Amino acid sequence: MLISHDIGAIASISSRIAVFYAGKIVEMGPSEQVLREPAMPYTKALLNALPDPSKTRLEAIKGYPPDFTTLGTECAFRPRCPYAIEACSKEPGLISVGAVHQAACWRAQEILDRVAEPVG
Numbered sequence: 869m870l871i872s873h874d875i876g877a878i879a880s881i882s883s884r885i886a887v888f889y890a891g892k893i894v895e896m897g898p899s900e901q902v903l904r905e906p907a908m909p910y911t912k913a914l915l916n917a918l919p920d921p922s923k924t925r926l927e928a929i930k931g932y933p934p935d936f937t938t939l940g941t942e943c944a945f946r947p948r949c950p951y952a953i954e955a956c957s958k959e960p961g962l963i964s965v966g967a968v969h970q971a972a973c974w975r976a977q978e979i980l981d982r983v984a985e986p987v988g
């Protein structure tokens with residue numbers, strides 16, 4: 869097992885990946901699949917924030933990581949999530965979005981199906 873913030877390194881040497889946010893796994897599956905088609909908005913934002921020579925600016929993830937002392941029962945990514953809806957007031961568990969791909973997001977399947985519109 870390798871724990872790293874270096875997504876490039878992870879992509880090149882791992883077969884499976886687990887993405888953590890606020891101390892919990894929020895997406896998990898085959899590395900190639902998760903990195904090519906993320907189903908959880910945090911994973912998407914993380915990948916969008918990677919340096920890209922074709923872009924003139926880095927895309928930061930809006931907001932700040934949560935305060936672990938005040939985590940409630942909502943999805944921990946909700947304050948930063950452009951896809952948040954009312955259902956996100958309840959924390960999702962890992963939901964299967966494929967045979968071996970899971971994401972902790974109420975809208976994961978919509979995101980994978982590319983029908984989820986950002987709302988914020």
Ligand code: SF4
Pocket residue numbers: 908909910943944945946947949950951952953955956960972973974975976
């Ligand atoms: S459950 Fe809601 S707030 Fe959490 S990542 Fe998914 S859309 Fe965003």
